[in-house]
Amino acid sequence: MALASRARALLPGARSWGAVLARVTAQRAMSHRVVVETDAAAGVAVMKFRNPPVNSLSLEMVTELVINLEKLENDKTVRGLIFTSESPGVFSSGLNLLDMYGRNPAHYAEYWKAVQELWLRLYQCPMVTVATINGACPAGGCLISMTCDYRVMADNPKYTIGLNETQLGIVAPFWFKDTLVNTIGYRASEISLQLGLLYPPAEALRVGIVDKVVPEDQVHSAALAVMAQWLAIPDHARQLTKAMLRKPTVDNLVRQRDADIQQFVSFISRDSIQKGLQMYLQMLKQKKA
Numbered sequence: 202m203a204l205a206s207r208a209r210a211l212l213p214g215a216r217s218w219g220a221v222l223a224r225v226t227a228q229r230a231m232s233h234r235v236v237v238e239t240d241a242a243a244g245v246a247v248m249k250f251r252n253p254p255v256n257s258l259s260l261e262m263v264t265e266l267v268i269n270l271e272k273l274e275n276d277k278t279v280r281g282l283i284f285t286s287e288s289p290g291v292f293s294s295g296l297n298l299l300d301m302y303g304r305n306p307a308h309y310a311e312y313w314k315a316v317q318e319l320w321l322r323l324y325q326c327p328m329v330t331v332a333t334i335n336g337a338c339p340a341g342g343c344l345i346s347m348t349c350d351y352r353v354m355a356d357n358p359k360y361t362i363g364l365n366e367t368q369l370g371i372v373a374p375f376w377f378k379d380t381l382v383n384t385i386g387y388r389a390s391e392i393s394l395q396l397g398l399l400y401p402p403a404e405a406l407r408v409g410i411v412d413k414v415v416p417e418d419q420v421h422s423a424a425l426a427v428m429a430q431w432l433a434i435p436d437h438a439r440q441l442t443k444a445m446l447r448k449p450t451v452d453n454l455v456r457q458r459d460a461d462i463q464q465f466v467s468f469i470s471r472d473s474i475q476k477g478l479q480m481y482l483q484m485l486k487q488k489k490a
């Protein structure tokens with residue numbers, strides 16, 4: 202789908218092409234939450250998250266990620282894509298709690314559609330994708346990294362990764378669960394998801410939620426080495442294999458996208474869930490104080 206069509210699908214509030222483009226352009230002009238550096242000779246792009254303070258996946262950030270991904274997919278010189286945080290310490294704090302708290306149903310629906318779109322695009326990405334996890338990686342951050350073909354994590358015990366939704370009093374949607382099961386297996390997912398576990402690097406490696414743990418100062422070179430290994434495989438064979446492996450999981454969401462949006466809106470709008478999110482946000486503030 203063309204960039205403008207994608208933007209229009211993601212920005213349903215906009216009534217005309219002009220409005221879509223004006224909104225996207227305005228978002229771009231305001232800030233770049235995603236920085237893309239391309240090494241054309243190597244055929245590798247690095248997408249850096251830059252959404253201070255904690256790279257939360259706000260609606261704007263998710264939209265920028267989708268637009269940049271589409272641009273890279275259309276650039277036939279780019280065969281591999283590395284995700285990382287521009288500022289070590291936090292890879293991504295996950296979905297933006299402020300897009301899920303205190304807003305109206307139309308906003309929740311718009312946000313969820315964008316998050317679905319990002320996951321669908323990433324999970325089916327024809328490029329080799331590697332997550333360079335150089336900081337905390339909870340919930341939606343973990344989801345993004347699990348959509349990648351390979352995960353390299355910096356060996357810093359302060360960094361943790363996992364789907365911790367239950368600890369916030371919310372439920373990971375079925376396609377988050379499917380992605381986790383595909384990554385670490387069913388039994389490990391039963392334990393991990395119900396307890397909302399966040400794993401430090403050594404445990405993350407043991408459970409298989411990351412593929413490699415390396416000293417922090419080597420995390421980027423390790424990701425490049427992994428990328429070189431994967432790029433040695435002919436694209437068409439690897440891409441078809443990836444598509445075959447991931448199609449059932451993708452189809453599962455595609456079949457019920459609208460129902461999933463409705464379920465999210467109704468779940469997140471509940472008073473009890475909003476109260477829980479409010480308390481969680483307060484807890485984050487108090488921890489800081």
Ligand SMILES: CCCCCCCC/C=C\C/C=C/C(=O)SCCNC(=O)CCNC(=O)[C@H](O)C(C)(C)COP(=O)(O)OP(=O)(O)OC[C@H]1O[C@@H](n2cnc3c(N)ncnc32)[C@H](O)[C@@H]1OP(=O)(O)O
Nearest residue numbers: 257294295296297298299337340341371372465468485489
């Ligand atoms: C029946 C089935 C129905 C299905 C329906 C589905 C519903 C479920 C829907 C969604 C799934 C949710 C997925 C998610 O991703 S939820 C987000 C989960 N994220 C977290 O739990 C991480 C929370 N953050 C942290 O733990 C830490 O911030 C940190 C480790 C990432 C970084 O720590 P530190 O550097 O010490 O920073 P601070 O904690 O001080 O935070 C700074 C600042 O940022 C705010 N903030 C942190 N995380 C988020 C966030 N995810 N969204 C928005 N804002 C965030 C934090 O509150 C501070 O704000 P300030 O006090 O105003 O400065």
